[in-house]
Amino acid sequence: MKEIKILKPHVAINVRDVQRSVDFYRRMFGVEPVRVRADYAKFDLDDPPLNFALNRRANVGDGALSHLGIQVASTEDVLKMRARWEAAGLLTRDEMQTVCCYALQDKVWVTDPDGNEWEVFVVLEGDLPERGGTVGCCA
Template sequence: MQHHTTAVEFPTRMRAHIALACRDIECSRAFYEQLLGLAPVKVRADYVKFEVTEPPLNLTLNHSESATPQRAPAHFGIQVKSTAEVLERRLTMERAGLSARTEEGVGCCYAIQDKVWFVDPDGNDWEIFVVTEADIPEHTRPSPDKEVGPEAEQDRGCCEPTCCS
């Protein structure tokens, strides 16, 4: 994995990332604009992104016809400022006996990212990632030639890890 620094500025060393599946993206956008008291920084037909400073949070809303109130969250994440930090966290987690799936230079959430995925004890997917290019024209899927790990050849939607399912 090449070492990159973040293409997105935020005031802290790290910030949490939460991606929520939403049936009605416009209704969800309106709700979160009210809840957070701010406008989104990126809006597409199937995607809305909020960058909250207090607490530091990258919140995305992702359209999904299968979203229901009982559905588990799509995934959670921690955004860092460099690929070196992504790799450092991967090594720390692997030393603790956890397996990881690494993705390099993947198109996801209308951006290019380097990331590593883990699954918590309850089955929640977590990613640690750096955005290396802030804005691309398509909500692309990870490229199999850019992924590392046992499921690298499987076709997945953006932000849908399958390493531990």
């Protein structure tokens, strides 16, 4: 199987107050977020390489993790990872041409035994005016 070009890991956490968290992570990472909305913010870091998102949720307890992901370079890479996961016997869920986190994306999801969701995704178009509303998207 051809190599998949992975761009960077993706971590999304739930927060009570997006602006308060943006202020904290701006200082922690030493960079400005690339996108900020009332209910969402994204840091696209080079050092360390990380796509880090904040999602506003009213009821954030100890488990602030939203989901985990791997950003890849193309839809072809998304499909290669799906094939790899399916060959390993994992149940996958596709979301192609979906608007999620203010970006048009192609993605595939798997869920671990404890319910932690992982996505592999490519951003086809960024900074759209709407957040999107799919089940796994930014949630």
